[in-house]
Amino acid sequence: MSEDWKAARQKVEDLVEESKNMPDLAETDYLEEREELTEERILEMLEERQYKELKEELENNMYPIDLADILENFDQKHLVMVFRLLAKEEAAETFTYMNSDMRELLINALTDSELEEVMEEMYLDDTVDVLEEMPANVVDRLLMATDEETRVQINQLLQYPEDSAGSVMNVDYIALRKEMTVAESILKIRQVGINKETIYTCYVTEKRKLIGQVDVKELLTTSESKTVEEIMDTNMLYAHTTDDQEDVARTITKYGLIALPIVDHEMCMVGIVTVDDAMVVLQEETTEDISIMAGVNPNEETYFGTTVLEHVKSRIPWLLFLMLSATVTQMIMNSYEAALAVMPQLAGFIPMLTGTGGNCGSQSSTLVIRGLAVGEIEFKDLFKVIWKEVRIAVCISLILSVVNGLRILLMGQGDAMMAFTIGLTMACTVVIAKVVGCTLPLLAKKVGLDPAIMATPLISTLVDISTISVYFAIVSTAFAL
Amino acid sequence: MSEDWKAARQKVEDLVEESKNMPDLAETDYLEEREELTEERILEMLEERQYKELKEELENNMYPIDLADILENFDQKHLVMVFRLLAKEEAAETFTYMNSDMRELLINALTDSELEEVMEEMYLDDTVDVLEEMPANVVDRLLMATDEETRVQINQLLQYPEDSAGSVMNVDYIALRKEMTVAESILKIRQVGINKETIYTCYVTEKRKLIGQVDVKELLTTSESKTVEEIMDTNMLYAHTTDDQEDVARTITKYGLIALPIVDHEMCMVGIVTVDDAMVVLQEETTEDISIMAGVNPNEETYFGTTVLEHVKSRIPWLLFLMLSATVTQMIMNSYEAALAVMPQLAGFIPMLTGTGGNCGSQSSTLVIRGLAVGEIEFKDLFKVIWKEVRIAVCISLILSVVNGLRILLMGQGDAMMAFTIGLTMACTVVIAKVVGCTLPLLAKKVGLDPAIMATPLISTLVDISTISVYFAIVSTAFAL
Numbered sequence: 001m002s003e004d005w006k007a008a009r010q011k012v013e014d015l016v017e018e019s020k021n022m023p024d025l026a027e028t029d030y031l032e033e034r035e036e037l038t039e040e041r042i043l044e045m046l047e048e049r050q051y052k053e054l055k056e057e058l059e060n061n062m063y064p065i066d067l068a069d070i071l072e073n074f075d076q077k078h079l080v081m082v083f084r085l086l087a088k089e090e091a092a093e094t095f096t097y098m099n100s101d102m103r104e105l106l107i108n109a110l111t112d113s114e115l116e117e118v119m120e121e122m123y124l125d126d127t128v129d130v131l132e133e134m135p136a137n138v139v140d141r142l143l144m145a146t147d148e149e150t151r152v153q154i155n156q157l158l159q160y161p162e163d164s165a166g167s168v169m170n171v172d173y174i175a176l177r178k179e180m181t182v183a184e185s186i187l188k189i190r191q192v193g194i195n196k197e198t199i200y201t202c203y204v205t206e207k208r209k210l211i212g213q214v215d216v217k218e219l220l221t222t223s224e225s226k227t228v229e230e231i232m233d234t235n236m237l238y239a240h241t242t243d244d245q246e247d248v249a250r251t252i253t254k255y256g257l258i259a260l261p262i263v264d265h266e267m268c269m270v271g272i273v274t275v276d277d278a279m280v281v282l283q284e285e286t287t288e289d290i291s292i293m294a295g296v297n298p299n300e301e302t303y304f305g306t307t308v309l310e311h312v313k314s315r316i317p318w319l320l321f322l323m324l325s326a327t328v329t330q331m332i333m334n335s336y337e338a339a340l341a342v343m344p345q346l347a348g349f350i351p352m353l354t355g356t357g358g359n360c361g362s363q364s365s366t367l368v369i370r371g372l373a374v375g376e377i378e379f380k381d382l383f384k385v386i387w388k389e390v391r392i393a394v395c396i397s398l399i400l401s402v403v404n405g406l407r408i409l410l411m412g413q414g415d416a417m418m419a420f421t422i423g424l425t426m427a428c429t430v431v432i433a434k435v436v437g438c439t440l441p442l443l444a445k446k447v448g449l450d451p452a453i454m455a456t457p458l459i460s461t462l463v464d465i466s467t468i469s470v471y472f473a474i475v476s477t478a479f480a481l
Numbered sequence: 482m483s484e485d486w487k488a489a490r491q492k493v494e495d496l497v498e499e500s501k502n503m504p505d506l507a508e509t510d511y512l513e514e515r516e517e518l519t520e521e522r523i524l525e526m527l528e529e530r531q532y533k534e535l536k537e538e539l540e541n542n543m544y545p546i547d548l549a550d551i552l553e554n555f556d557q558k559h560l561v562m563v564f565r566l567l568a569k570e571e572a573a574e575t576f577t578y579m580n581s582d583m584r585e586l587l588i589n590a591l592t593d594s595e596l597e598e599v600m601e602e603m604y605l606d607d608t609v610d611v612l613e614e615m616p617a618n619v620v621d622r623l624l625m626a627t628d629e630e631t632r633v634q635i636n637q638l639l640q641y642p643e644d645s646a647g648s649v650m651n652v653d654y655i656a657l658r659k660e661m662t663v664a665e666s667i668l669k670i671r672q673v674g675i676n677k678e679t680i681y682t683c684y685v686t687e688k689r690k691l692i693g694q695v696d697v698k699e700l701l702t703t704s705e706s707k708t709v710e711e712i713m714d715t716n717m718l719y720a721h722t723t724d725d726q727e728d729v730a731r732t733i734t735k736y737g738l739i740a741l742p743i744v745d746h747e748m749c750m751v752g753i754v755t756v757d758d759a760m761v762v763l764q765e766e767t768t769e770d771i772s773i774m775a776g777v778n779p780n781e782e783t784y785f786g787t788t789v790l791e792h793v794k795s796r797i798p799w800l801l802f803l804m805l806s807a808t809v810t811q812m813i814m815n816s817y818e819a820a821l822a823v824m825p826q827l828a829g830f831i832p833m834l835t836g837t838g839g840n841c842g843s844q845s846s847t848l849v850i851r852g853l854a855v856g857e858i859e860f861k862d863l864f865k866v867i868w869k870e871v872r873i874a875v876c877i878s879l880i881l882s883v884v885n886g887l888r889i890l891l892m893g894q895g896d897a898m899m900a901f902t903i904g905l906t907m908a909c910t911v912v913i914a915k916v917v918g919c920t921l922p923l924l925a926k927k928v929g930l931d932p933a934i935m936a937t938p939l940i941s942t943l944v945d946i947s948t949i950s951v952y953f954a955i956v957s958t959a960f961a962l
Contacts, residue, residue, distance in 0.1 A: 200681050200739075253761070255544060255546060290774075293771075296847070304862075304869075334894075349811065356800060366777070370768055384785070
């Protein structure tokens with residue numbers, strides 16, 4: 001390290017040391033510690049009719065997403081009372097975070113004009129989400145509360161396939177023309193920006209077709225007399241309405257975007273997907289992947305939001321399928337009944353062998369499934385992956401066989417021959433498990449299935465079958481059974 | 482549906498139908514289809530000395546993250562040639578996306594002044610990431626290429642613990658004073674904004690302490706004569722430098738933020754974490770969770786970036802531990818050797834029972850681990866979760882026992898007594914597996930361990946032991962063995 005660097009480091013360390021001895025003024029002085037606005041406190045304030053105070057507290061000391069969470073436990077009367085205390089924007093945002101039961105409760109209690117106000121404040125993509133979950137009579141009331149133009153847009157959004165970019169996009173964005181100057185553009189943002197979810201990326205269109213994009217950062221830091229055409233980026237990323245929402249979200253993550261423009265098949269700009277929606281999509285898709293990997297059919301609800309019977313319904317198919325597949329293992333073992341009668345201690349090794357095989361297989365399948373999900377591994381890497389896994393398997397099987405052989409000898413569970421045959425079975429199991437584990441997800445991807453279904457449970461069952469076949473083939477030869 | 486709504490829907494459908502018959506002009510007319518700039522094409526252009534054309538192509542037709550990916554396969558000579566063709570900003574961004582081997586190769590080939598330019602263009606958080614991975618001699622050269630002030634800041638960032646908010650934050654943000662007018666604020670953004678990673682949220686500080694925040698959207702859509710104090714949001718979210726980076730990322734996702742301010746223990750503003758960094762953090766943390774759930778110790782590298790030996794090292798500990806734990810299962814089975822010698826067909830049911838138990842357990846543990854990760858489930862929900870899982874387990878065990886009993890009778894694998902005992906074992910196994918599966922992750926969380934280590938492999942092994950104990954206890958009673 002250079003002397004300069006050392007001196008700088010020392011200086012910083014001194015400062016840090018010094019600051020530790022200073023009194024902690026901040027939290028009391030600058031951000032007064034507010035009493036947390038809990039469920040109990042809100043109910044208490046309602047009881048005591050402190051409406052004005054509650055209104056203020058809700059405005060200054062509460063986020064819509066947290067409020068929606070709290071309101072979940074309220075009855076209709078209290079729910080509506082709190083809701084009427086909220087400012088329009090907060091009311092609409094809180095509404096979008098509620099679950100469908102609460103939304104229905106609330107819609108039934110609000111007057112038509114109140115409903116209209118909420119619908120006006122909501123972003124169109126959220127409105128569509130709400131409509132998709134409501135029963136027909138509620139949908140009717142909600143649609144009556146929106147104007148004609150909005151209804152046409154809603155209808156259009158409802159037509160995009162589920163999980164497509166079109167179904168999650170927002171149709172409110174700022175469009176500029178290439179002849180506009182920077183000053184004119186900023187003026188336009190001033191005029192229309194208040195109703196847009198994001199103003200930070202503006203899109204340049206010509207006859208509705210997307211031809212470029214400009215960041216507000218760019219607009220704010222360039223000369224006001226330049227034209228949009230001079231500063232716009234024409235090498236921008238975009239997606240089509242029918243693209244998978246997960247791909248769109250991955251693009252937004254990969255390139256660190258605030259929003260991605262969505263175009264139709266004629267390159268006409270129809271909407272944007274914003275980074276906050278992308279994060280929600282990714283979180284949902286990851287939960288879905290993880291559920292499938294554990295043999296649970298995913299649903300859109302949360303753990304507690306799913307009833308016991310729905311949980312049973314989403315877990316039983318794989319359990320039944322895998323239980324019945326185990327019949328194959330059983331048939332193989334039964335055909336070696338005679339051998340087991342002679343050497344019953346052979347059965348004792350089976351859980352260890354199948355367990356190790358299952359664990360090896362799920363290690364490989366999980367890493368490959370994740371690699372596919374984040375875009376690191378593709379089908380064309382199949383042989384590269386297999387070659388890597390085979391080498392890993394050889395190393396692992398050597399270590400496990402030797403450790404296990406020593407264990408057998410030390411614990412007196414068998415002679416050298418037993419240690420050797422179990423070791424050989426172990427080695428074969430590890431190699432088969434790793435190859436099967438890394439191959440299946442790639443093949444699933446290739447034929448258009450979700451790679452996640454190839455995870456742990458299915459791999460374990462396949463590996464069980466091959467392990468037991470190999471095991472009995474080896475021991476019956478070795479011990480001439 | 483109302484008539485209006487039907488009419489609107491019909492109109493849209495007509496339009497959609499119509500548009501299908503229109504020729505697809507867009508892609509040819511507006512965005513000319515460019516030849517993709519592949520690895521081969523870049524090498525070809527270098528060979529043919531088309532430097533000017535390549536420079537243009539790189540500028541208009543390539544993203545830094547994709548270029549870094551392509552350059553991975555280049556040798557030092559070609560790497561440096563391409564790098565020198567890039568504009569300063571693109572060069573710096575491409576550099577941040579490179580892996581450490583490539584960075585070292587490049588640093589060794591660049592002149593001091595070239596290096597200085599790259600360092601100047603890089604955001605400080607990226608610089609720190611680079612420094613942390615480089616060998617000492619390279620670090621020295623890099624630090625020589627930065628100015629004194631930057632070096633002090635780098636040193637400060639290097640002192641934050643790994644995975645803390647401080648270690649991922651960016652120290653470049655826009656600070657405003659509360660007395661400033663909107664017009665003055667916009668002017669300040671104009672002057673200093675060009676060097677900031679995000680300008681879209683500005684922070685209001687007083688004696689360095691964070692007292693509020695203002696969105697640029699707010700600044701652009703309010704009267705220019707208002708003061709910052711009038712429009713600033715004082716109920717803003719923030720995190721401390723020592724907070725876990727995953728918590729920071731979850732807050733950014735939950736509240737849909739573009740950036741979260743980071744303060745020290747005195748509420749002094751020290752930096753921001755932006756949404757794009759949050760997305761990277763979440764992706765890494767999810768990959769880590771998924772790896773741990775499959776019994777693989779996570780590392781920071783990608784699948785292909787990890788050598789065979791490193792893969793072995795990260796997979797062998799759990800495999801060894803679980804293999805040796807299976808000794809317990811084996812000892813239980815060996816104590817029933819006499820029973821197995823009499824009824825060897827008993828062994829055949831073992832893989833099915835342990836397999837089903839393992840699958841049931843991993844379903845529950847996985848859902849609970851994910852619930853913990855996204856913040857839906859907390860330790861205080863322990864009994865709520867157990868009660869839910871017990872009810873689910875009762876339903877599932879009924880279905881599985883009946884189906885399996887019928888299978889045994891139909892396939893002639895045993896009599897009614899056998900069907901009953903296997904069914905009873907199955908029912909106990911499912912209940913135990915579900916309860917163990919949902920409890921362990923919550924307990925792990927409580928004692929400060931990563932819940933993910935309680936996933937599939939460990940649960941399977943525990944369930945194996947309890948299944949086999951229950952199985953032999955039941956059959957030895959039923960058949961008086």
